[in-house]
Amino acid sequence: MSNEIRLAFAHPSERAEATASSDTSRKPLDRISLRDHVVDVEIGAFQTERGTTQRICFNVVVEVLPVSAAVEDDVDRILSYDKVTDAIAHELAAERLNLLETLAARVADRVLLEPQAQRVFVRIEKLDRGPGALGVEIVRSRTTHLVPVEEVQEEEVLQPRVVFLSNAARASQNLNGWIDQLLASEIPLIFCVDAPDMDVVQTGQTMTQRRVDLLALEQNAWMLAAQDNRCVVVDTRTELDWAMKNGQTCVWAPSKIVLDAVEGPLGPPSDTLALALWFAQEMQASEFLAIGADTAQVSQPDFAVKGIEITQKML
DSSP states (O other), rough: OOOOHHTTEEEOOOHHHHHOOOOSSSSEEEEEEEEEEEEEEESSSSSGGGSSSSEEEEEEEEEEEEOOSSSSSSSSSSHHHHHHHHHHHHHHOOOSEEEEHHHHHHHHEEESSSEEEEEEEEEEEEEESSSSSSEEEEEEEEOOOOOOOOOOOOOOOOOOOOEEHHHHHSSSTTTHHHHHHHSSSSEEEEEEEEOSSSSOOOOSSSSHHHHHHHHHHHHHHHHHHOOOOOOEEOHHHHHHHHHTTTEEEEEEEOHHHHHOSSSSSSSSSSSHHHHHHHHHHHHOSSEEEEESSSSGGGOOOGGGGOOEEEEEEEO
């Protein structure tokens, strides 16, 4: 194992020591460290991480200027460990965050507000998201620097089966049986839902109406999740990818992906079947199944040309 690889997985204190300045004319920096500081906190971008706490482990190393005179055992003359734990507590209390990267950067910035602090290494790990610790490590200093980003190997693209449920299908007594049948296949499963059977508020403005229509769809997504606890509402591509790899049945909440898309659907969200077909194309779906809806009524490009098999089941 190369030294660089070993240091990548070593404690931040080892990295701090190994990357210390080799300029002998400069006074060496002292280091203080906080190890294995575990806090229960609500954090995460996935829907399953909302409304619950998980254990987060902090390891922090701060390089500090040596005190010029004798410390004389006076805590007021050093950068106290409490300053590090206070920085963590302050950022955790400020707002709910989605990303460990954001939290790490904010903790580092707050630590660097201390006059003695010159450089800080922050490692944060989630302890409850899998069999191992999932985390991020960053380095920040008083001087601006760039951290090279390694290329990530492309992973195999999973092609899900996207299933559109009309309101009649969602209300059918056969719904759970259909889900049972669909889950019998090993193909990842994502549900799209119809708009509610009620009058949606009309704003009279295209952009605001788009958001209102998307929120109406998301109401029905949550209704489906309430009907069958195997269905989990998701709204990001990252969570969809994770769910497909881990056998989770998803119900698509469309707002974020639609609003973030560079080339979004041509029609309004109220054209729900066309929106679901667009989503199937975005997900590179292997199959699109419409239950209780006629796909022939949709004026869309030939999705079959793009490798999507389109089928329908009329009630």
